[in-house]
Amino acid sequence: MKKNFYFDVIIVGCGNAGVETSYITSYNKLRTLVITNNIDNIGVLSCNPSIGGICKGNLIKEISCLGGITGLISDNSYIQSKILNKSKGESSWSTRFQINRALYKKNILKIINFSKNIFFKQEIVRNLLIKNYKILGVRTFFNNKYFSNIVVITTGTFLNGVIYIGFKKFKGGRINEIFKNNYLSNQIKDFNITWGRLKTGTPPRIDSKYIDYNYLKIQKGDSNPIPYYSINIKNKKLKQSRCWITESNNKTHEIIKKNLKFSPIYNNLLSGVGPRYCPSLEDKIYRFYKNKKHKFFLEPENNFKKNKEIYPSGLSISLPLHTQNEIINSIYGLKNTNIIKPGYVVEYDFFNPKHLNLTLQSKNIKGLFFAGQINGTTGYEEAASQGVLAGINSILFFKNKKLWIPNKNNSYIGIMINDIVNNGISEPYRVFNNYSNNNIFIREDNTYLRIFKILKILK
Numbered sequence: 001m002k003k004n005f006y007f008d009v010i011i012v013g014c015g016n017a018g019v020e021t022s023y024i025t026s027y028n029k030l031r032t033l034v035i036t037n038n039i040d041n042i043g044v045l046s047c048n049p050s051i052g053g054i055c056k057g058n059l060i061k062e063i064s065c066l067g068g069i070t071g072l073i074s075d076n077s078y079i080q081s082k083i084l085n086k087s088k089g090e091s092s093w094s095t096r097f098q099i100n101r102a103l104y105k106k107n108i109l110k111i112i113n114f115s116k117n118i119f120f121k122q123e124i125v126r127n128l129l130i131k132n133y134k135i136l137g138v139r140t141f142f143n144n145k146y147f148s149n150i151v152v153i154t155t156g157t158f159l160n161g162v163i164y165i166g167f168k169k170f171k172g173g174r175i176n177e178i179f180k181n182n183y184l185s186n187q188i189k190d191f192n193i194t195w196g197r198l199k200t201g202t203p204p205r206i207d208s209k210y211i212d213y214n215y216l217k218i219q220k221g222d223s224n225p226i227p228y229y230s231i232n233i234k235n236k237k238l239k240q241s242r243c244w245i246t247e248s249n250n251k252t253h254e255i256i257k258k259n260l261k262f263s264p265i266y267n268n269l270l271s272g273v274g275p276r277y278c279p280s281l282e283d284k285i286y287r288f289y290k291n292k293k294h295k296f297f298l299e300p301e302n303n304f305k306k307n308k309e310i311y312p313s314g315l316s317i318s319l320p321l322h323t324q325n326e327i328i329n330s331i332y333g334l335k336n337t338n339i340i341k342p343g344y345v346v347e348y349d350f351f352n353p354k355h356l357n358l359t360l361q362s363k364n365i366k367g368l369f370f371a372g373q374i375n376g377t378t379g380y381e382e383a384a385s386q387g388v389l390a391g392i393n394s395i396l397f398f399k400n401k402k403l404w405i406p407n408k409n410n411s412y413i414g415i416m417i418n419d420i421v422n423n424g425i426s427e428p429y430r431v432f433n434n435y436s437n438n439n440i441f442i443r444e445d446n447t448y449l450r451i452f453k454i455l456k457i458l459k
Contacts (some may be wrong), residue, residue: 007033009150009394010138012125014042016380017154017372019108020068020387021394028395033146033169035138037158038177039122043073043108045380046156046174047202049101049301049311052228054084055431056381056410060172061444063381065451067414068388069111070380071228077104079241079303081225091440095226098243100302121146126183128230128368135367150397152369152390156383157200157348159185159374164264165344166320175344182277185349191364195354197272198428200378201280201316203271204324204343206334207300208308215333216244216298244298244333248285248416251330256285259323264345270349275378275428280345281317281327296331309340318345348375354424358417359393359403360386369394376425378418385413410436410450 008030019042020036026032039226051074052060058126064117065073065284080098112118123140128151130136138145158173160182172178191193211275221240263282265274274280279287284294297313321342328334353375355363360375362368371390372383393403406414416431433439 001246002392003222004325005025005144005146007119007146007148008094008398009033009152010035011152011153011158012036012138012156013372015154015156015372015391016070016383017156017387018152019043019112020063020070020384021152021154021371021391022118023069023112023115024067024141024388024391025394026115026298028155028396029117030395032118033121033148034118035121035123035125035140035146037122037124037179037190039120040075041174041177042112045099045101045104046068047200049099049118050096051078051099051380052094052096053381054092054094055119055412055433055435056379057084057096057228058442058444059381059385059416059431059448060095060228061447062411062413062451063384063388065447066388066392068384069108070384073104073107073111074099075227075229076107077381078225079300080221080243081235081240082221083226086316089440090445093444095444097225097228098221098241098299102302124179124181126181127187128365130365130368134364135365145347149367150369151367152371152394153374154329154370154372154383154387154390155181155184156373158347159349160197161346161348163344163346164269164318165342166262166318167264167267167269168320169269172243173346173348175341188351190375193355193362193364194424194429195349196352196376196425197270197347198350198373198376199274199345199347200428201274201345202343203315203317204310204327204328204339205311205341206309207336207340210337211244211298211310212333212335213244216246219243219245219297241303242298243300245295246298246332246334247293247295247417248331249293252327255323255326255330256319258283259319260286262320262323270345270347274345275430276432278316278378282319283314292402314345316345317343348373349372350425352376352424353420354422356421357403358421360390360404361393361397361403367397375420376429377420378428382416382425382430385416389417389447391411392407408436410442412436412442
């Protein structure tokens, strides 16, 4: 068999989960093939320009201890650092970094592109090669066959993905990557794996040059940022950027209520379940406290002097573009600004993780692993955590060793994996502090004591 077509592990997709899996397997000298539909978007942050947050900061610390790179990349890409929940006990403290989106991607590519054991193919996987319920490799739409006894699926929102902006719809899992892969999804369904549809949305991006900051409340970062990857002695303390807070008003609410008839969410065009803790702006106005003002956090996507894009966190929306412009211009301080990129909602296939072992290997097909949003989770941090676990277990599988199961009593990764595998998914899953029965012990500041020794399993 030609060496160019045989690999120790094949990773399908290279978002947050795929990046972590590919880094860990290649660093441990496995010949790793990454197949992605767009090499230019490796490691891109599809939604909010931030890493960490409530409980998510704990996940990033745990990823760092397990040999992952999300924390390291964040340390060298942040534009603002903040410890959340400082008024509460230490078990509730969580680090959150605002990220320079372009620098984050650049820093990932610096590491991934120069890893000796990673090989890239810009192709789309059409189907898996399986015999006697064992994985043998993949076949692409170019009819190329790549062989491996280990395949990790990290396709995010791209399986049967459909994007909606009002009633206009596009095939794809991200606004600038318009295509639809239903062949791979349909093949997996044929193995009697329970599946469903989920949805998630993203806000429009707005032009910072025309914002009236006099109307906005400033939100500053902490004066002494604490890095995620605390043994990263090369961490640069970048100049911290400001964020701002604004809010909706009665005019905003009236525009939304008037245009609900053009929302795909309220016209039964989408069957997928969305994240309850991150509702769309339509949901906020229609379902929750109709007369209440809603806060939006204006977060810079970079710290460049020119061409700044602002991410209005909390303003996820699926209405038509002209309506989005009306809504933006109705909000305090945003009267004269304009939308650079529209907000949208994407609906996609996921596979209920009850079909997985706690190692993220399929119970149905030996050597097949799933990680990230395909498992029904949401968030960069949850996806990256699963990528690390899938990477570690790919190495152990390759070495014919016992696979590793994270402990729910000493890690939030363990809590997440136990939750999604044992209980399954009915809505997009994210980790919260109160999911732990031991959250006084599972803190950011003692992560290395809890997790670091686990790395011995790879030796």
